[in-house]
Every structure is written in structure tokens, then in C-alpha cells.
Amino acid sequence: MSSNLPENIEWHAEARPIGYREALERMTARNRAIAEGEAREMVWLLEHPPVYTAGTSADGAELLDPRFEVVEAGRGGRYTYHGPGQRVGYIMLDLKDRGRDVRCFVHALEGWVIATLADIGVESWRSEGRIGIWTRDIDGREAKIGAIGVRVRRWVTMHGFSVNLAPDLSHFTGIVPCGIEEFGVTSLARLGIDLAPSAFDEALHARFADFLGTLAGKESCLP
Template sequence: MSQPTTVNWISLGRMDYDEALAIQMSQRDALLAMEGGAQTVFTVEHPPTITIGRNGSAANIVASEAELLRQGFTIREVDRGGDVTYHGPGQLVVYPVLHLGPFGNDVSLFVRRLEEMVIQALAEEGMTATRLEAYPGVWLGDKKICAVGARVKRRANGEFVTSHGIALNVATNLAHFQTIIPCGIQDKGVTSVAEELQQEASVEIWEEKLRRHFEQQFSARTETVDWSRERESRA
């Protein structure tokens, strides 16, 4: 029986989008350049941020620039798939930066595994989540609880390298989604763990849930890496 793949698990805490993106891209570029083989998952919470994916349009931002400025939002165009989405406090963002050789080098399977780890974590709390045909992400009825927006590039040996990932609404301020048409979908809503359970929900607790299910879905073993020490070692 093959040994499980070891994946570094790095919690960045609450961090500006640009800083977290730079960390993620540095790790991705090292993998693409074959300069290291470390499989890594970053988790983070962002301050209020709207991102526009490669298939997106700024027309799906419906709040005025003045209103977004008043609420402290930033807007960024990014190279992930998908349209417009929101990140903010109370939302757990997971960025797997992996080379997919040990995981079958199958991009579709990678995305399904990300979705499934969320579906199984929600099931632990009695929430029956599903996929919807033609609508990426994880859904409770017609409300999205987790967005999926991955990006892959191929490195010299043919392996795909992943970046970006998923955003699970744990205790997110759902009113902030009114600033956009989430993912460009006008006839569906959004929800959160706290909203569905009608109780407080902890990002830290849900990170541990997703971590367990990541290990199960990817047949991996995760190791906690302290980011403050890791940052010093990279300096």
C-alpha cells in the first residue's frame, strides 16, 4: 500500500488579499519551476474584498464605488476561473497549491474532491449539500455556501499545479454579497453555516473539519507549518 502524500498546512490567519495572493503565487511559481516539491494548503480570512475571475465582468458589481469605499472593500482582478465573488471576515478561504501527480493529475477530480470535502464536512452538522449542474461550488438548495474557483498550470514534467481554491461561508456577513451578483448568477442566493444552523460558527473549528476531510478525499497526511517561522526561513 502506498504511503499518503504529505501536505503542509499553513494557516495565515486574517490577511489582506494581495499579501496572501503573493504568498500563494510564490509557492505556485516554485512548483512550476521545479524548484521544490512541497505540497501546501494555505488557509486565510480576508478583509472585505471583491475578486473578478478570468470569465468575470465588473458589471456584476452592483454597489457604487463610493459605497464600496465607505465599507472598506477592495476590488481585484485575478487569474482564477469563475466570475465575481466576495471574500470577507467569517469566510474560510482555502488555497491548495499542489502538483497533482500524486493525485492522479486529474483537474476535474481535484475540483470534485474539493467540493466533496466541503459536502462531507457539512453533512457532519446535518446539512445536505449538493452540486448543481452547470453551477460550480457547493449548494444548499438554491443557495451557495461554498464558492470554487481554481486555476491550474502545467509544469515541465506534465504535472498540473493548482492555485486559488474554495471559499466557505462560515459566519460571513451575507449582506456584503448584496454588493455583487455572486458568480454572475442572478436567480440564486447565498448562505452560511451560521445562517443555516442559526447559531454562532467558528472559522477555526471549520478549518479543522475541512482539514480532516481534505486528508480523507486526497488520501493525504497534513503537517502544521507555522507561517511566522516559514516566512523567516524564506527571507
């Protein structure tokens, strides 16, 4: 899936689940290597075994039932769940030549996920004051279908997004996802869409140039 990608960006999709701690170590090492000019930028798509991750703003009161391992992630945000049936995208890009604007990067990342979901038939959106990607659930209420959490070191990004394809939604009840109690969590499967991870990766790839264009200032980044 490397065609039409800039030569300096590696696109890699894992065929097997990767433990969160292992992924964090590999991502941290890659971040350092990119910052030092020793490795290419990277989009890394994968799945984790069940885990709760704590961002830098995590509140212990929101860890309701730690039935899975809890790992401090180092990214922004609060508690998040990762597990089978969820596609995680770790985006390691050098922002030194892309405006050095973290808010723009997060906005562009959200837009990339929203556009990808639209292409597979799911309308989604940002919601003022609520982190993440939101859609209309089967009961008509808003629900979260994707999470966003990033960290930037030496102007190289880490972490990224997760999108719920077909996870066990009961696993989210062990935490208050991203600190938001009033709204639920949904998935493509719950919305009646059966989509393989590889198909979702293809949809992401088709929108990647638009995402890079936003970072390059070819499109409006922030409203």
C-alpha cells in the same frame, strides 16, 4: 494539525486576516516553488478583509456596487466576495502524480467541502449548471454556501474554495456572485450554526485523507 498528513503537504491556518493581494503574491510564489521542486505542497486556510475578486470570466455588468477593492484573481470563474466570517482554503497540490485531471480535482474539491459540511450538520450539494456548493436556506430555497475557483499552472493547483461561516451577507449584494442572479447566499450562522474557524478547519482536516484518496483514484472521482 499536521498529524496524519503526508510529509510533503504543509497544513497552515492563519491566525490573522491576510490581504487578498498579499495572499495572491504568496500563493503564486509557492505555486512556482512547488512546480520547481523547491517547496512542499500546501493547504492554506485563512480569512481576508472585504474584497471583490474577478475571475477570468468576470463580466463588468455583474459588479453592481464596488464598495470594496476589486482585484483580478487569475482563477477561473466570475466575481466572488471574500471577507470576515468566511473561511478560505487555498490548495496547492502537484497534479503530476495525481492524474493530471483538472476536472477530477475540482470534483474532489467540491466533494471535500460537501463532506465536511455534512459532518457539521449541513446537507449541501453540487447543482448542474451552477458553480459552487449549495444548500437549503431558511426560506426553503436553494442558496450558495460555498464558492469554488481554481487555477492550475505547470500542473500545480492554486486558489480553491470559500465557505460562509458567519460573514455579513449584505456584502454579497455588491456583485452578482459567480454570475448567478436567481439564487441567494447563505451561511452557517444564518442556518443557526455557530462554528469557529478553528472548528471548521478541524472538520476539513478530518476529511482530507478522503479528498486525497479521490485524487489518487481510490474512490470514484467523476460520476
